[in-house]
Amino acid sequence: MEKKTSLKWALCITIIFVFMTVVWMNHKQYFSSSPYVREEIIKDYHEIPKYSKQKSITPIKNSKHLMVSAFKDHRINGRTRIISILNRDQLQPLFCIFQCGKNNDVTPAEIDMHSDHFGFRYVTTDVLCKNVPNCNATHVTLSLKPDMLYNLTDFLPIQNQIQEEEAFPYEFTICISNLFGSYNNVLQFVQTMEVYKLLGIQRVVIYNTSCGPDLEKVLHYYSEEGILEIVEWPIDQFLIPSRGWNFKEHGGDMHYYGQLTTLNECIYRNMYRSKYVLLNDIDEIIMPYQHANLHLLLEDLQHKHPDVGIFIIENHIFPKTQFDNSGRFNRTEWKKVPGINILEHVYREPDRKNVFNPTKILANPRQVVQTSVHSVLKNYGQTFRVPPDVCRIVHVRVPLQGSLAKEQLFVDKKLWEFEKPLLPNVDNVLNKSGILN
Numbered sequence: 001m002e003k004k005t006s007l008k009w010a011l012c013i014t015i016i017f018v019f020m021t022v023v024w025m026n027h028k029q030y031f032s033s034s035p036y037v038r039e040e041i042i043k044d045y046h047e048i049p050k051y052s053k054q055k056s057i058t059p060i061k062n063s064k065h066l067m068v069s070a071f072k073d074h075r076i077n078g079r080t081r082i083i084s085i086l087n088r089d090q091l092q093p094l095f096c097i098f099q100c101g102k103n104n105d106v107t108p109a110e111i112d113m114h115s116d117h118f119g120f121r122y123v124t125t126d127v128l129c130k131n132v133p134n135c136n137a138t139h140v141t142l143s144l145k146p147d148m149l150y151n152l153t154d155f156l157p158i159q160n161q162i163q164e165e166e167a168f169p170y171e172f173t174i175c176i177s178n179l180f181g182s183y184n185n186v187l188q189f190v191q192t193m194e195v196y197k198l199l200g201i202q203r204v205v206i207y208n209t210s211c212g213p214d215l216e217k218v219l220h221y222y223s224e225e226g227i228l229e230i231v232e233w234p235i236d237q238f239l240i241p242s243r244g245w246n247f248k249e250h251g252g253d254m255h256y257y258g259q260l261t262t263l264n265e266c267i268y269r270n271m272y273r274s275k276y277v278l279l280n281d282i283d284e285i286i287m288p289y290q291h292a293n294l295h296l297l298l299e300d301l302q303h304k305h306p307d308v309g310i311f312i313i314e315n316h317i318f319p320k321t322q323f324d325n326s327g328r329f330n331r332t333e334w335k336k337v338p339g340i341n342i343l344e345h346v347y348r349e350p351d352r353k354n355v356f357n358p359t360k361i362l363a364n365p366r367q368v369v370q371t372s373v374h375s376v377l378k379n380y381g382q383t384f385r386v387p388p389d390v391c392r393i394v395h396v397r398v399p400l401q402g403s404l405a406k407e408q409l410f411v412d413k414k415l416w417e418f419e420k421p422l423l424p425n426v427d428n429v430l431n432k433s434g435i436l437n
């Protein structure tokens, strides 16, 4: 009796063991700790789509034109604006194809080419679509004909669906257009980013075509940290981008790797995300000279000029060829870091007679319609040129007036005021991003 029971138990356990082994063999991947395998399981069994990055450049079918992004523009009755890059030699009527539920609806497109093409064949263009009545479209695409067939991948999502009036996630966002070549100016970039933070910048958007190996590390660090948004910008896969601003001089299909397109894209991308956007280059700092930070500066400026939405800031050159004599910031810690140490360059070029200082833009994006690099092309509200003693751009670079001796330049140690928090913050980033190791 006892023997029979234990035999039954043994049989039972054996059957369970065999069963478990079969399950294990067939579903080995369920028990694995590899994240790759786990993702596969989720994909197979729960049909959660794999994360896919939004494409930033989409060709318009059967044409030489390109689309970039689509935005609902609440200032023009919610019409859809598609930031595009059109070939001026092949202009032709375009149609907007909207996805309305399960149907596609077509409206004619209006083409509004930006005026600043500098002789290049390709030009930033707003394509404006009339809306389809009774359709809350989520996606749109452009077409040469009103009746073509499309794949889902040809459509752009329509962004800015909801108009936000006051509560923006960020107060200040910087748009840095077009990183290209093997730009590897790490020390200047990290110092500049850390000054931005101390000035109250919460977000930086960079359009990346390519960059150098050390800068790559730092970009990853900042995007992990959360302040930096990197938008992939593979313009060189579609056009021959120019490294210059003028077709006659520099050749190519398009001005500076499409800088004008990315600046405009950035305005619309941040329309309801940021109270203000700053359109400056990677080596420029829009610096308040009488206020402790940008918040206090803008509070003051808007109080005095309530109807202004576009603030124009003068650019001033600090030649990288002139060093501070004291050697105060000639630190051994930074010797091996590639790039310019901006704290060593405290000499500022004077204004030139009969030459306007170039400018950059600080704007309320909801008042911008089309922007260029140094001024806006179309806007609502008013524009104000900020006096340079209130705010100017600190721009450490090759001199514009290279013949001037030190004695002919102004001493400007504004950056030194940030020394205390700046040095440990920069060291920390260089350490954590793996530049110092």
Ligand SMILES: *[C@@H]1O[C@H](CO)[C@@H](O)[C@H](O)[C@H]1NC(C)=O
Pocket (backbone or CB within 6 Å): 134, 135, 136
């Ligand atoms: C479109 O969206 C608005 C607001 O969400 C809603 O009131 C309206 O009924 C929608 N219209 C259609 C046709 O779905």
Ligand SMILES: *[C@@H]1O[C@H](CO)[C@@H](O)[C@H](O)[C@H]1NC(C)=O
Pocket (backbone or CB within 6 Å): 149, 150, 151
């Ligand atoms: C959709 O995409 C597939 C695969 O890329 C392609 O073969 C097909 O021609 C496309 N259809 C249309 C209507 O463009």
Ligand SMILES: *[C@@H]1O[C@H](CO)[C@@H](O)[C@H](O)[C@H]1NC(C)=O
Pocket (backbone or CB within 6 Å): 208, 209, 210, 211, 216, 219, 220, 230, 234
């Ligand atoms: C920038 O773009 C290049 C070329 O596509 C790519 O190799 C690189 O990883 C990108 N860098 C970042 C930080 O996204």
Ligand SMILES: *[C@@H]1O[C@H](CO)[C@@H](O)[C@H](O)[C@H]1NC(C)=O
Pocket (backbone or CB within 6 Å): 323, 327, 330
């Ligand atoms: C910085 O210090 C090094 C010595 O550590 C010296 O060789 C170099 O000339 C200094 N640079 C400047 C600009 O003073």
Ligand SMILES: *[C@@H]1O[C@H](CO)[C@@H](O)[C@H](O)[C@H]1NC(C)=O
Pocket (backbone or CB within 6 Å): 424, 427, 428, 431, 436
């Ligand atoms: C950077 O790292 C090195 C070694 O890992 C360390 O000695 C140094 O104190 C660190 N510096 C900062 C500012 O964290």
